[in-house]
Amino acid sequence: MTRHIVAIGQLPPPLNGLSLATKSMIAFLKEENSVAVRNIAPPTGKLSLLKHPIKLARVLGACFQLCRDRKHPGRICYLACEGSLGLIYTSLIVLLARLLAYPVFLHHHSFSYIDRPRLLMRTILTIGGHRLRHIFLCDIMRDRFSDTYGRRTRGSIVSNAAYIPPAEQDCAPRDGSHLVIGMLSNLSHEKGLDTIIALVRQAREEGMQLRAILAGPVRASERAAIDAAVAELGGNLDYRGPLYDEAKATFYQEIDVFVFPTAYRNEAQPLVIFEAKAAGNPIISSDRGCIRKQLDENDLLIPADGEFVPTALAWLAALSRVPAVDARRQAIRRAYGARHAKSRAAIDVLFDLDE
16 A cells, blocks of 8 residues: 655754664655655754754644645654654654644654653653554564553564665675774764773783774764874774765775674664674674664674673684684675565565554
């Protein structure tokens, strides 16, 4: 059945996990449905000083779209849920959609209101009533949400793996003299920048042949920390800056292990972990949000309160003695390909809940 979907959410720029996932989901929705898109991302650059007035204007534009399209048969409101004070805008849209008798599909991307209950989310649940459906990233997110708000929810699980297809075969030459680890993110202290620098430093002190590549945008304070670490560690640490398209694909081909020591309390289901697995990389990550559901027997999950550096180094030391690197990468890609296909299929039946 072809539906008319009013799709509302933050789209790039800025480019982050929420905006990229929302953009990718909307692209899938357009394949089988008519879709009216409303971008409610806050402005960037010089206009960021007018963040809230412009954001409110965009939200009101989305509300106008709901009013204009209210007579479409098979109409649906798809809404990428925001966190923190963004829930104010989410509640406004849900209220109007409910008054206009839209089924609302609320796509969750944050644990900010799951680990810590929010009155605004309770309000959204009350306003949405029986027409509110939920889209969760994993069963951990679904179960914690139900526990936090004391109610069973109607909804589906759509993993972010749906948006990241398996990579092609490796084509970059590999240097077998060092084990190469990599981290790509909005590099910050809460995302684990200090931890991965400490890991490289400890590996050098222990005489381990380890090299690290860091990639991603940084703020001025973090850039100073990276520059100091590069000067200290020399050829053991390489910072590439923000990477996109082919440069990003080359990064994943160059590394042997993707390391993600995040301490970000609202971490949900990082797209970079799926990008790394799509390229065939095993993962070392902290246990946050849905991350434990992203990893498998090829990977290392470290408790959020665990000793990341010594645990990771011991695992890497054992891994470096494994000779079949190419075979391992191929096996990881194959396993990830099955996960991607399953997640993509979940989108195809997403709106069957409304039948």
